[in-house]
Amino acid sequence: MRAVLLALVMWSGLFGAVAAEAQAPQKELHVAAAADLQPVMPVLAAAYEHATGVKLIVSYGSSATLATQILNGAPMDIFLAADFVFPEKVVAAGLSDMKEPTAYAKGALVLWARKDSPLQPISMEKLTDPRVTRIAIANELHAPYGRAAVAALKKLNLYDKVSSHLVVAENIAQTAQFVESGNAQLGLISLTTANTEHFRQIGTYVLVPTVYPEMRQCAVVMAKSEHRDDAHAFLDWLLTPAVQGNMSKLGLAAVQ
Secondary structure, three states: OHHHHHHHHHHHHHOOOOOOOOOOOOOEEEEEEEHHHOOOHHHHHHHHHHHHOOEEEEEEEOHHHHHHHHHOOOOOOEEEOOOOHHHHHHHHOOOEOOOOOEEEEEEOEEEEEEOOOOOOOOOHHHHHOOOOOOEEEEOOOOOHHHHHHHHHHHHOOOHHHHHHHEEEEOOHHHHHHHHHHOOOOEEEEEHHHHOOHHHHHHEEEEEOOOOOOOEEEEEEEEOOOOOHHHHHHHHHHHOOHHHHOOHHHHOOEOOO
């Protein structure tokens, strides 16, 4: 925990943040964030609060689940998805004040295994190793990273060979839990997770060849939000050179 807190302070410094003067009540933004952002948002939220005094209240889930909640009236201020498709559904339903979603980062897919796995050293070829009986992926219908995993396996002519071994998780965070716990021997997970200190300590990964559609992660601000200006300010902050220039440290790529 101490290391995490120190990292948050360092990130705030990287962004040149200046603590806002104390105000009461403190401004809050409710953020619906795709599951691949679970390791990312605590860092960004701490840096943003340090810079502006605005606290981010974050709810995680698959992009499909979050989009459904928003379409059903969930009171969110901004939606950070793992793709373009689900935010576009929010726009099409007239629930955003934006004409189209805005890309804030690009994601990447990796193949991950525990360090104590007999499949080490990890490589894409290990997917067809006869010892492999369980490969974790996210649900392609709910999670963009799951859709990317299936697309990559098909493009690499591996899907038919491994489909009987696939263990399907609800979202990419649960996919990582499956392989971390040993319930799966290999996992196709997000670089945001594989890049964390914890997952680097207990496992290794290789990048999946980028034969899958680009993981362009997009955001929309809710039209009925009472904090639209603050939500747009947060999205603008995500797109600043300082933040974009440090996305790689969190397992994402810049969009600018």
